Amino acid sequence: MTNENDRIDRLIANWKLWLEDDGDYVFGPGAYAILKSIRDTGTISAGAKAVGMSYRYAWGVIKKIEVKLGIKLLATYKGGNVGGGGATVTEAGLRLIKMYHSIREAFEQVTEKFR
Amino acid sequence: MTNENDRIDRLIANWKLWLEDDGDYVFGPGAYAILKSIRDTGTISAGAKAVGMSYRYAWGVIKKIEVKLGIKLLATYKGGNVGGGGATVTEAGLRLIKMYHSIREAFEQVTEKFR
Numbered sequence: 001m002t003n004e005n006d007r008i009d010r011l012i013a014n015w016k017l018w019l020e021d022d023g024d025y026v027f028g029p030g031a032y033a034i035l036k037s038i039r040d041t042g043t044i045s046a047g048a049k050a051v052g053m054s055y056r057y058a059w060g061v062i063k064k065i066e067v068k069l070g071i072k073l074l075a076t077y078k079g080g081n082v083g084g085g086g087a088t089v090t091e092a093g094l095r096l097i098k099m100y101h102s103i104r105e106a107f108e109q110v111t112e113k114f115r
Numbered sequence: 116m117t118n119e120n121d122r123i124d125r126l127i128a129n130w131k132l133w134l135e136d137d138g139d140y141v142f143g144p145g146a147y148a149i150l151k152s153i154r155d156t157g158t159i160s161a162g163a164k165a166v167g168m169s170y171r172y173a174w175g176v177i178k179k180i181e182v183k184l185g186i187k188l189l190a191t192y193k194g195g196n197v198g199g200g201g202a203t204v205t206e207a208g209l210r211l212i213k214m215y216h217s218i219r220e221a222f223e224q225v226t227e228k229f230r
Contacts, residue, residue, distance in 0.1 A: 004186045004207040011134040013218050019126040071119045092119040103128050103225060110221040
């Protein structure tokens, strides 16, 4: 019986977290990674690259959420240098990152206890 | 800006939880519902029915987990009455229910805070 209990106890909890608006999927782990990466790098292209996605894909993911929520997550600007310009995550975007991050951290603390 | 923050704050966190063995999906919400229902009703057929599944499907889900883990989750027995007999969840099965349940409850407590 101890062996059988061991088989159960060695199982690892895994999970997926997402945010919904009125039951509609809005924001999940992929969008979280992209938005955070854009915040950290300051441009969509560098942010996308850092999480292994194309500019087009990353921008599409963010755009879709902006349309669903009717708010801007990114403010883009043009720079003076060649290839200049960049993207700043808006206050609402930062709030979204923070909300997802807080729940994620709390979930990780829960599952840590079961390792 | 307040309206935009409100749009973020009204989002609802949703999640899926499952247990893995060496990266392999073993036990998720469906199996949890079935196993708990069999525990509560005492038979596979009544347990399956209570969660809107067929006997065959429910038994298949449980059997698959038993094979993956190499342990029995159910002990079945034959009864004396017509249509008698039933299924008891084993100690390992109860442990599995308890583990999943504990994490689930903790996750719910986390997401409650964000409502």
